Amino acid sequence: MTEDTQRTTSATTSTPWVGLKAAAFWPLRLVMDLVDRPLAWLQATFGQRAMVVFFLLPNLAIFGIFVMLPLVINVIYSFTGGSALFLDERVGVGFEQYQTLFDCRDFTDPFSCRQDAFWAGVYNTLTFMLLQVPAVALTALITALVLNREMRGRGFWRAIFFFPVLLSPVVVGLIWKWILERNGLLNALLNGLGLEGTVWLGDSFWAMFWAIFVSTWAHMGFYTLILLAGLQSIPRDLYEAAAMDGTSRPRALLRITLPLLWPTMLVVLILALIRAVQIFDEVYVLTGGGPGTSTQMLVQYIYQTGFAALLRNLGLAAAASILMGLVLMVLTLLQLGIAARRSREVAG
Amino acid sequence: MAHRHLKFALTLLAGTLLASPALAQTEIRIMWYSDGNEGEVVADLLERFEAEHPEIDIVLDEVAYQTIQENLPVQLESGRGPDIARVTNLQTLNEHWLDLRPYLDDPAYWEENFGSFLDWMRPAGSDAIPGFVTQLTVTGPFINATLFQQAGVEVPEQGATWEEWIPALRQVAEATGVPIPLAMDRSGHRFSGPAISYGAQLIDDEGNPVVPDDGIRAMAENIVNWHQDGTMAQELWGGVSGTTYVGANQEFANAEVVMYFSGSWQIAQFANQIGDAFDWWAVPNPCGTAACTGMAGGAGLVGIAYTEHPEEVATVMEYLASEPVIREFTARTLFLPAHAGLAASGVDYVSDDPNVARALDVFLAEVGRLEPKAIAMQAYRFNSILYGAIITRLGQVVAGELTLDDALARMEVDIADQIAEASR
Numbered sequence: 079m080t081e082d083t084q085r086t087t088s089a090t091t092s093t094p095w096v097g098l099k100a101a102a103f104w105p106l107r108l109v110m111d112l113v114d115r116p117l118a119w120l121q122a123t124f125g126q127r128a129m130v131v132f133f134l135l136p137n138l139a140i141f142g143i144f145v146m147l148p149l150v151i152n153v154i155y156s157f158t159g160g161s162a163l164f165l166d167e168r169v170g171v172g173f174e175q176y177q178t179l180f181d182c183r184d185f186t187d188p189f190s191c192r193q194d195a196f197w198a199g200v201y202n203t204l205t206f207m208l209l210q211v212p213a214v215a216l217t218a219l220i221t222a223l224v225l226n227r228e229m230r231g232r233g234f235w236r237a238i239f240f241f242p243v244l245l246s247p248v249v250v251g252l253i254w255k256w257i258l259e260r261n262g263l264l265n266a267l268l269n270g271l272g273l274e275g276t277v278w279l280g281d282s283f284w285a286m287f288w289a290i291f292v293s294t295w296a297h298m299g300f301y302t303l304i305l306l307a308g309l310q311s312i313p314r315d316l317y318e319a320a321a322m323d324g325t326s327r328p329r330a331l332l333r334i335t336l337p338l339l340w341p342t343m344l345v346v347l348i349l350a351l352i353r354a355v356q357i358f359d360e361v362y363v364l365t366g367g368g369p370g371t372s373t374q375m376l377v378q379y380i381y382q383t384g385f386a387a388l389l390r391n392l393g394l395a396a397a398a399s400i401l402m403g404l405v406l407m408v409l410t411l412l413q414l415g416i417a418a419r420r421s422r423e424v425a426g
Numbered sequence: 427m428a429h430r431h432l433k434f435a436l437t438l439l440a441g442t443l444l445a446s447p448a449l450a451q452t453e454i455r456i457m458w459y460s461d462g463n464e465g466e467v468v469a470d471l472l473e474r475f476e477a478e479h480p481e482i483d484i485v486l487d488e489v490a491y492q493t494i495q496e497n498l499p500v501q502l503e504s505g506r507g508p509d510i511a512r513v514t515n516l517q518t519l520n521e522h523w524l525d526l527r528p529y530l531d532d533p534a535y536w537e538e539n540f541g542s543f544l545d546w547m548r549p550a551g552s553d554a555i556p557g558f559v560t561q562l563t564v565t566g567p568f569i570n571a572t573l574f575q576q577a578g579v580e581v582p583e584q585g586a587t588w589e590e591w592i593p594a595l596r597q598v599a600e601a602t603g604v605p606i607p608l609a610m611d612r613s614g615h616r617f618s619g620p621a622i623s624y625g626a627q628l629i630d631d632e633g634n635p636v637v638p639d640d641g642i643r644a645m646a647e648n649i650v651n652w653h654q655d656g657t658m659a660q661e662l663w664g665g666v667s668g669t670t671y672v673g674a675n676q677e678f679a680n681a682e683v684v685m686y687f688s689g690s691w692q693i694a695q696f697a698n699q700i701g702d703a704f705d706w707w708a709v710p711n712p713c714g715t716a717a718c719t720g721m722a723g724g725a726g727l728v729g730i731a732y733t734e735h736p737e738e739v740a741t742v743m744e745y746l747a748s749e750p751v752i753r754e755f756t757a758r759t760l761f762l763p764a765h766a767g768l769a770a771s772g773v774d775y776v777s778d779d780p781n782v783a784r785a786l787d788v789f790l791a792e793v794g795r796l797e798p799k800a801i802a803m804q805a806y807r808f809n810s811i812l813y814g815a816i817i818t819r820l821g822q823v824v825a826g827e828l829t830l831d832d833a834l835a836r837m838e839v840d841i842a843d844q845i846a847e848a849s850r
Contacts, residue, residue, distance in 0.1 A: 160850035163503035169850045178843075189828065192839070195668065195818075260605065260661065261682075280660040282825070366666030370825025374667040382668045386496060388518055388810040389848040 149403075155396035161389050168393070175397035188371075195383075196398055199376035202286070206361075206375065207354040210290045214350050215343065217294055218301035223335075225302065226309045236306070240299035250296045251363025255279070258288055258364075279365050282372035289361045289373050296360060297353065301346045308342030309335070341420045348413040355406055376402055451483040452738045456727075457498060457508040459491045462694030464560075464759045468746075471755060475745050482738050502730065509733040510742065512560065516547035516726045517807050523547060523556030524729035529740030530555065536747065539766045546804045547726055557728030558747045561761030564792045565619045565689040565720035566711050568696070568785070570604075572704035573684055577601035584710040584718075588620065588648060591712045592657055595684045602684075606659045608652060609674035610687040612666070612821070614813025619721040620687075621645040622797050623714030629799075629806055635841050637812055638834040641716065646820055646830060653824045664824035669814040675699075678706075685709075689723065690789040694760040697782050708785035711792060719797040722804055724764055762789055808845050815840040 121129055151165070156175055158168035183190040188197035225236055242250065257263045258278040265275025278284045312335065320330045336343075358377035361367070367374030367382075376398070384395025456472075458465060465488045472484045487508065489497075494513055501507040502522040513519065527533050536555050537544070543559040574581050577598040582590050595607035610616055618628060626641025638646075652658040662672050678686035679699045690708070700706050711720045727746060729739045745751060749767055756763045758776050763769050775786060803809050818840070819833035828836070 159847060161848050163500065171850075189832070192843075194836075260659075277659075277661050280665050366670045366672075367668060368666040368670075368821070368825060369660070369664045370822045370827035371667045372825065372827070378667070385500075387669065387814065388495065388499065388515055389808075389844060390499070391844070391847055394847075 152396050153400060155392055156400050157393070159393045161391070163392070171393065175393045176401075178394060179397055179401070193394070195371055195374060195379050196376075198371040199374050199379035199398075202372070202374060203355060203357065203376045205286065206290060206293075206357055207351060210293055210357075211347060211350045211354050213290060214294045214298055214301060215346055217298045218305055218346065219339075219343070221298065221302045222305035222309055223331075225306060236303075239302055242296045243299040245296065247296065247359035248363050250292060251360045254288065254292045255364050280369055282369055285365045285369055285373045289365060292364055293354075293357060293360055297350075301350065304346055304349075305339065305342060308339050311342075312338045341416075341423075344416050345413070348409060348416065352406060352409050352413070355402065355409065451481055452735050453483045453485060454510065454733075454735060454738055454742055455485045455487060455508040456742075457487050457489060457494065457511040459489055459494045459512055459725075461491075461691045462698065462759060464694075464755070464761070467755055467758045471746065471751055472742075475742065479741065482741065484742065502732070505732050507730050507732060509735060509739050510557075510727060510729055512725055512727050514723070514725050515810060516556075516559075516728070517805055518810055520547055520549055520556065520807075522731050523554070524731045524733060524736055524739065525554035525556060526729050526736075526740050526743060527553070527555045529737050530744060532744075539749075540747070540764065542766070543724070543726075543764050546724075547728060550805075557726050557743060559724045559726045559764035560752075561691070561724055561756065561759065562764040562793065563689050563691045563723040563725075563762065564789050564796065565616055565687070565723065566789060566792050567685050567687045567709050568678065568692065569685045569707050569709055570678070570681055570683065570704055571707045573598050573602045573604060573681070575705075581707070581709065582712075586712055588712045588714065591685070592652070596657060598684045604682060604684055606674070606677060606683045607657045608685050608687070609659060609662060609677060609683045610649075611674065611689075612663050612670070612672040612817060614669075614816040615721055615723060615809075616687060616689070617645065617649070617816055617820070618803065618813065619711060619719055619800060620648075620714060622719050622721075622799050623711065623717045625714070625716040627799065628803055628812060633806065635808070635812055635845070637816065637837055637841055641714075642816070642837075643830070643834060644714070646823070646834065649820055650823050650830055660824070663821055664826075667821065668818055689720070690762050690785070690792075693782055693785045693789075696785075697760065697777060697779050700781075701779070706781050706785075708788040710788060711795070717797050719795060719800045720792055722793075722796050722801045724804075760786065762786070762793065808841075808848065811841055811844045811848065815844070 117129075120132060124132075154165060155168070157170060157172060158165065159171040159174065160167070160169045162168050179193050179196050181192040182197065185191075185197070188194050188201055191197045221239055225232060225239070229235070245253075255262075259265075260275075260277055264278065268275045276284070278288060316334050316338075317330060320334060325333070356377060357375050358381065361373055361375055362378055362381075365373040367378050380395045380398050380402070383391050383398065458468065460466075465486075469486055472486060476482065476484055494511070495515070498507060498511060498513065499515075499519060502519060507522070526536075530536065533555060536558065540558045543562070544555060546559065547556045548554045569581065571581065574594075579594055579598050579601070582594055592608070598604070599607040618626070621641050621644075622628065624641040624644040625639070626645065627636040627639055628642075630636050649658070649663070653660060653664065659677075662674055666672055673688065674683055674686050675688070675692065675695065677683045678688075679696065681704055693708075696706055711718050727743065729736070729743060733739050746755075747765075749765065752763070752765050753768055753773060755761075756765075756768060756773050756775075760775055760777060760782055763773055775782065777783070803812075806812075815837045819828065819837045822828040823830050823833045
């Protein structure tokens with residue numbers, strides 16, 4: 079043993095250092111001992127498999143109290159009427175709220191329905207889904223393909239495209255509202271170019287256009303990241319082999335990139351669909367659901383019916399939210415099915 | 427060792443004694459919203475109250491109006507909420523107000539000075555004293571008088587009809603390049619005054635809604651026509667959905683509007699925002715075929731039934747409702763007084779702005795011209811349902827989604843459905 083080792087050894091094994099370590103870790107050791115005893119007893123009594131359930135219990139309890147219980151209460155609310163808040167003060171009305179929602183002369187014409195705002199919300203949400211989801215997926219794909227290339231400042235550009243995702247939806251809505259208003263930036267730019275501006279958010283077509291555009295702009299970065307990860311998981315040697323065979327870049331994109339990226343793209347599409355069904359905040363701030371009801375989405379209808387009106391119709395809002403929840407459940411099951419199939423393919 | 431223990435005990439005792447006033451203090455929470463400077467003014471008044479009443483600690487929660495409209499009702503429904511609140515939906519939520527009468531030193535003072543407005547906040551037939559109206563408001567128009575002068579157009583006199591005002595507004599807008607001749611708050615309450623001027627009943631003597639009728643139709647036709655011919659801007663009434671409120675304060679303050687139909691509560695805000703940038707005048711309500719009325723309104727300060735400190739709440743309310751305090755509040759906030767004594771003796775408003783003085787004179791005179799229906803609506807329990815249905819459906823007509831006939835038919839169904847739901 080060298081002198082240095084002797085000094086080190088004596089330093090680490092000397093009584094004051096050992097005492098200090100013991101004092102510092104004593105509380106932790108105490109907690110570990112306290113926790114270990116009951117856990118050891120549980121494992122001895124119920125077996126190792128039961129420990130899985132035990133460790134999942136806290137999360138399940140939180141999930142049960144904050145997700146399942148409100149869901150059950152919401153279902154019960156949808157079978158009640160009146161403006162009272164507490165269930166025991168509400169009146170049972172059976173399926174009346176659902177009947178009110180489905181009371182239509184012609185389901186293809188929202189304005190023939192008793193709750194025309196609900197059906198306007200359904201059709202607007204459907205329109206939004208059908209247009210915004212492909213738009214965001216395509217934009218994210220093109221951006222991911224570009225950002226996947228070797229270029230200077232790639233990290234910077236990736237951050238730039240992701241930045242809108244970090245903004246609050248209210249901020250996004252407000253910024254674009256100010257840009258698009260009568261005296262906003264867009265009209266000022268157009269006037270500067272000698273063109274005439276317009277009241278963008280006062281026209282049904284343009285209001286929906288900008289709602290889709292703003293939502294795409296705000297969320298594209300998130301999906302770009304997912305697709306970028308998918309692109310980077312494609313083996314490079316496939317492209318090298320294709321290059322050696324003289325395959326052109328467009329052909330490589332169609333024959334290698336897109337097929338291998340397809341599972342990731344499916345995930346993006348499902349996530350975008352779920353988000354599109356739930357769209358509310360950005361559009362509400364941007365257009366307020368107007369003009370008229372032309373950009374009023376389903377979630378806004380639920381919010382206005384159940385919360386914004388002074389005499390709240392909680393039963394009707396609950397019924398509408400249950401119907402929306404069923405749609406979301408279908409989409410979620412679809413996503414789970416695709417994910418399970420992908421896992422099987424990877425494992426196989 | 428004993429010395430150390432003694433020091434510790436003495437320190438503990440001293441701390442307890444020092445903390446005892448705080449421990450003995452009763453906390454009273456007031457939920458308050460502001461249109462102008464009234465938050466500042468009431469905070470100042472409450473500081474003086476606390477100096478005189480060290481046993482009461484007042485926490486003034488200044489919130490957005492939307493919080494009062496959306497969050498407070500839910501809190502009240504759950505049996506919680508502040509001890510006192512400043513609200514505008516005095517009638518609709520009256521089941522949650524505390525009857526202060528048993529705790530007041532002088533209930534007769536309240537009956538004498540606030541009596542005519544107590545019915546706005548208590549159930550029909552009740553003699554409860556839930557609070558007091560902090561200010562009376564009247565709806566009516568403001569004009570940018572500078573624009574009239576620049577355009578060389580005379581301001582129509584009192585008694586002028588809407589049919590006389592509109593061409594003048596359009597002429598001024600055209601001559602000065604202002605984009606919006608007329609703006610009106612997107613509010614059923616604002617619409618109702620002119621509708622009554624065209625003969626609208628809104629409710630009959632039994633309290634049943636009479637919507638739509640010829641008066642509603644006449645004013646609705648005006649609104650639709652004014653949007654179609656560019657007198658009113660599409661993005662205000664037609665730009666949002668449902669019952670969403672949209673005001674045009676900012677547009678008026680930025681001199682983009684010739685006439686802004688709103689109400690007397692804007693005076694303090696305009697005095698602050700516009701100042702002497704241009705002359706802004708309140709003008710008498712334009713006339714319809716039946717009257718020339720605005721709508722009465724106001725905010726009230728009410729005790730909440732779920733308070734744990736009703737005596738202290740009554741003490742605070744008595745202070746704020748006392749004549750000297752309410753006189754100072756009214757003078758500094760530039761509101762119309764709802765206190766009968768103040769209304770009779772007059773108020774020395776704190777402002778050198780001639781526009782303020784003129785506006786207050788005009789609105790005070792408008793109080794005397796209010797139609798009985800325009801006052802009675804404030805005491806109608808389902809007034810928010812009527813206003814909401816009117817504005818929702820008219821907004822759809824302006825946006826081109828419904829015809830006026832469809833909208834009027836749907837208003838009737840909406841009102842019937844919602845009243846039935848609320849009455850369950």
